Amino acid sequence: MTNPWGISLLVGLGGFAGSVARYGLSITSQRFAIEWPIGTLAANVIGSLAIGIITGLSARGATVSPEIRLLLATGFCGGFTTMSSMIYEAAEMIRASEYLHATLYTVGTFLLSMTAFIAGVMAVRTIVKIGGVLWS
Numbered sequence: 001m002t003n004p005w006g007i008s009l010l011v012g013l014g015g016f017a018g019s020v021a022r023y024g025l026s027i028t029s030q031r032f033a034i035e036w037p038i039g040t041l042a043a044n045v046i047g048s049l050a051i052g053i054i055t056g057l058s059a060r061g062a063t064v065s066p067e068i069r070l071l072l073a074t075g076f077c078g079g080f081t082t083m084s085s086m087i088y089e090a091a092e093m094i095r096a097s098e099y100l101h102a103t104l105y106t107v108g109t110f111l112l113s114m115t116a117f118i119a120g121v122m123a124v125r126t127i128v129k130i131g132g133v134l135w136s
Contacts, residue, residue, distance in 0.1 A: 014075015047081035048113035052120020
């Protein structure tokens with residue numbers, strides 16, 4: 001698809017769905033109210049896992065079309081993950097002189113999200129090696 005309006009629509013629809021899913025995750029995570037913003041952490045880790053899976057599939061060739069990558073990776077994951085929220089929450093921890101919590105939260109989010117991304121890529125590689133069911 002080369003139509004910029006169509007591409008923008010795909011990204012927008014994905015972003016809408018990702019934002020709504022993020023809101024649902026936030027509401028759900030409030031049931032487990034703890035001192036940490038667990039919903040934001042979960043969104044970043046789950047979104048990183050999803051982008052890892054999309055990247056792994058894309059590396060396998062024409063499995064994921066450019067349009068689907070735009071819809072899912074740029075749109076959905078872009079709307080679902082919450083870097084700006086994470087930064088705000090860490091800044092609030094710093095403002096409250098909770099330096100250790102802010103550091104653990106920031107570093108933990110990065111490490112868990114990177115680990116989830118790598119797990120997504122590796123999961124696709126493993127599935128391809130084990131079965132080759134999806135690809136020949």
